[in-house]
Amino acid sequence: MRDVGLVGLADGIVGVSFGAAAVAGGLPWWVPVALSVLVFAGGSQIAAVGVVLAGGSPLAAVAAGAVLNTRLFPYGLAVADVVASDGAADRAADRAADRAADRAGAAARVTGGVTRRMTACVAARRWLVRIIGTHLITDESVAFALRQDGRPKRRAAFWTCGIALFVIWNVSVLLGVLLGSALHDTNAFGLDSTFPAVMLALALPTLTSRSVRVAAGTGAVIAVALTPVLPAGLPLLAALGGLGTRWAGWSGLPRRPAWQRGGDQKRDGGRPRDGTAHGAHGAHDPATDDELTTGGR
Amino acid sequence: MMPMTAIVALGVLTYAFRFTGPLLRGRVTVPAAAERLFADAATVLLIALAATAALTAGHGFAGWARPAGVLVAGVLAARRAPFPVVVIAAAGVTALLRLAGVP
Numbered sequence: 029m030r031d032v033g034l035v036g037l038a039d040g041i042v043g044v045s046f047g048a049a050a051v052a053g054g055l056p057w058w059v060p061v062a063l064s065v066l067v068f069a070g071g072s073q074i075a076a077v078g079v080v081l082a083g084g085s086p087l088a089a090v091a092a093g094a095v096l097n098t099r100l101f102p103y104g105l106a107v108a109d110v111v112a113s114d115g116a117a118d119r120a121a122d123r124a125a126d127r128a129a130d131r132a133g134a135a136a137r138v139t140g141g142v143t144r145r146m147t148a149c150v151a152a153r154r155w156l157v158r159i160i161g162t163h164l165i166t167d168e169s170v171a172f173a174l175r176q177d178g179r180p181k182r183r184a185a186f187w188t189c190g191i192a193l194f195v196i197w198n199v200s201v202l203l204g205v206l207l208g209s210a211l212h213d214t215n216a217f218g219l220d221s222t223f224p225a226v227m228l229a230l231a232l233p234t235l236t237s238r239s240v241r242v243a244a245g246t247g248a249v250i251a252v253a254l255t256p257v258l259p260a261g262l263p264l265l266a267a268l269g270g271l272g273t274r275w276a277g278w279s280g281l282p283r284r285p286a287w288q289r290g291g292d293q294k295r296d297g298g299r300p301r302d303g304t305a306h307g308a309h310g311a312h313d314p315a316t317d318d319e320l321t322t323g324g325r
Numbered sequence: 326m327m328p329m330t331a332i333v334a335l336g337v338l339t340y341a342f343r344f345t346g347p348l349l350r351g352r353v354t355v356p357a358a359a360e361r362l363f364a365d366a367a368t369v370l371l372i373a374l375a376a377t378a379a380l381t382a383g384h385g386f387a388g389w390a391r392p393a394g395v396l397v398a399g400v401l402a403a404r405r406a407p408f409p410v411v412v413i414a415a416a417g418v419t420a421l422l423r424l425a426g427v428p
Binding site for chain 2: 055067087106165226243257263
């Protein structure tokens with residue numbers, strides 16, 4: 029609980045600086061607010077606004093934000109059992125509901141109607157929970173959930189953290205918008221430094237292997253070098269070319285099973301990295317169970 | 326400028342990434358190599374964004390105050406300082422340098 033509070037405080041500060049910097053950069057107030065409600069993923073919001081403030085097109089902003097959020101897909105796999113009710117139980121309930129509806133339909137129209145309404149109601153509630161839970165998948169809620177043992181505890185941690193952060197994030201962005209509108213020169217307060225600082229703090233804990241460090245370094249050089257000559261937004265996407273270094277070195281030799289490769293590949297690939305958003309606290313354990321599962325395949 | 330359609334598009338894409346995981350659970354396994362590629366792509370983007378946002382404004386150099394603040398923040402983050410400290414240090418260093426007349 030205390031940890032959720034600390035993370036909430038950190039996110040609140042980021043939210044305030046995000047809202048303030050976005051408005052100070054000349055965007056209307058509803059842009060950061062709508063992003064926070066509809067996207068609810070700090071890094072990608074900051075990235076998208078950063079691209080737009082640098083003069084990039086909305087398309088480039090959406091592309092950058094979307095690439096950052098691909099990690100939510102493996103997160104979803106990791107917390108599927110706590111986001112909604114259990115998959116197997118779900119399917120069993122569905123089958124039971126179908127059977128009940130069939131029987132009721134065959135027996136009597138009236139009873140059938142009632143049963144259908146009841147099962148529809150239960151199904152609707154389950155879907156509502158699932159739809160909301162899905163939106164609450166973030167670095168933080170996943171990290172907190174995976175830290176717990178047993179499904180009830182994981183579930184409680186996920187929902188507590190997810191709801192708390194959704195409220196804190198949106199309130200703090202709103203505060204930031206008010207602050208940014210009230211201040212005349214936010215640059216005097218150094219708010220423009222908070223964007224790159226946040227992104228750096230998010231990325232540093234993920235630089236766990238040599239190959240990703242080389243790729244990121246190359247990408248950064250590409251992006252900075254191209255900034256003077258390309259329209260804003262494009263240098264960033266060109267930075268993805270840094271990933272090409274993965275295949276350029278010895279570590280990318282094709283068709284060799286992962287378990288035969290050296291330590292270079294030992295990464296917690298895509299798995300919710302504890303403290304991705306709060307790397308400062310994140311303890312990293314890059315070469316444990318993932319390596320084992322890779323070897324077993 | 327960021328039109329509402331772009332915000333909604335990013336929201337829908339983001340929701341799709343969140344949704345497909347629980348939907349496909351137990352039916353697919355993501356190849357470890359693909360997971361690594363996603364994770365690395367996010368890292369490369371974040372670092373490139375941090376670099377361009379720290380060093381450039383428009384098509385030119387941003388001045389020294391901002392990269393200096395970000396550098397201090399980066400050192401603090403690498404030393405596992407708490408997140409609020411990192412963010413406040415970045416703004417504080419940049420603000421102080423500007424107060425001292427550094428652009």
